[in-house]
Amino acid sequence: MIIAVDGPAASGKGTIARALAAHYNLPHMDTGLLYRAVAHTLVHGHGEAENEQDALAACSFDDALLADPALKGEEMGRVASIVSAHPLVRSALMKRQRDFARRKRGAVLDGRDIGTVIAPNADAKLFITATPRTRALRRHAEMQKSGSQMSFDHVLTDIRARDRRDAGRVTAPMAQAEDADLLDTSFLSIDAAVQRAIALVDARIGAADR
Numbered sequence: 001m002i003i004a005v006d007g008p009a010a011s012g013k014g015t016i017a018r019a020l021a022a023h024y025n026l027p028h029m030d031t032g033l034l035y036r037a038v039a040h041t042l043v044h045g046h047g048e049a050e051n052e053q054d055a056l057a058a059c060s061f062d063d064a065l066l067a068d069p070a071l072k073g074e075e076m077g078r079v080a081s082i083v084s085a086h087p088l089v090r091s092a093l094m095k096r097q098r099d100f101a102r103r104k105r106g107a108v109l110d111g112r113d114i115g116t117v118i119a120p121n122a123d124a125k126l127f128i129t130a131t132p133r134t135r136a137l138r139r140h141a142e143m144q145k146s147g148s149q150m151s152f153d154h155v156l157t158d159i160r161a162r163d164r165r166d167a168g169r170v171t172a173p174m175a176q177a178e179d180a181d182l183l184d185t186s187f188l189s190i191d192a193a194v195q196r197a198i199a200l201v202d203a204r205i206g207a208a209d210r
């Protein structure tokens with residue numbers, strides 16, 4: 001069974017994807033980490049994010065980088081959203097996502113284009129959303145815990161800019177697949193959002209597969 005989870009920054013898609021993976025006993029891939037790894041490689045001296053050839057060269061990063069906590073910061077998310085607009089970067093990172101999705105047992109993947117491009121035949125697709133303000137509040141709280149001094153307004157501005165870039169790019173823009181279920185987590189606790197996500201997936205896969 002393949003479950004595709006897409007949505008904008010800090011909508012809760014990672015939290016939901018991890019919970020679904022645990023619930024259905026499936027491996028999980030956070031595909032945003034791949035774009036963040038490209039961003040990290042570029043920021044650490046190997047080229048310009050805006051330059052497609054530089055960004056393509058940065059796609060051959062070492063897998064060990066994916067576990068680096070330095071990928072998690074908001075600045076890396078910002079640069080990731082610049083490199084992710086390059087078609088050559090998207091195609092270079094596609095195979096490892098598709099290979100992961102095609103594992104025998106199935107998989108849960110979260111990102112921006114899982115339901116539309118990476119796994120269009122996924123058994124269940126969720127598009128997770130929340131208002132920009134709610135998402136910025138969540139990201140700001142997360143960043144404060146890890147010692148960041150960035151203001152709430154700055155986080156909100158960054159989130160809006162990232163939404164515009166991710167939804168506005170030509171290649172594989174962030175979009176809800178036609179056959180995806182929309183889940184707005186703005187007024188849901190984490191537990192309630194996860195329970196709702198499980199109910200939506202159960203309804204898609206049918207009682208026989210449970």
Ligand SMILES: Nc1ncnc2c1ncn2[C@@H]1O[C@H](COP(=O)(O)OP(=O)(O)O)[C@@H](O)[C@H]1O
Pocket residue numbers: 007008009010011012013014015016138139142185188189190191193
């Ligand atoms: N429904 C929710 N209510 C409150 N906080 C949430 C909810 N879902 C996620 N969070 C918190 O918001 C932050 C961003 O969630 P995350 O799952 O990492 O989002 P994404 O993967 O979409 O960027 C995390 O600190 C997470 O614990």
Ligand SMILES: Nc1ccn([C@@H]2O[C@H](COP(=O)(O)OP(=O)(O)O)[C@@H](O)[C@H]2O)c(=O)n1
Pocket residue numbers: 007008009010011014031032033035036077080081082084110111112113114162166
């Ligand atoms: N499948 C994906 C996943 C991420 N991305 C890009 O990578 C950036 C970082 O993604 P992420 O999922 O780690 O970011 P958050 O939503 O966790 O903040 C996004 O803003 C997108 O530009 C993408 O284009 N396609």
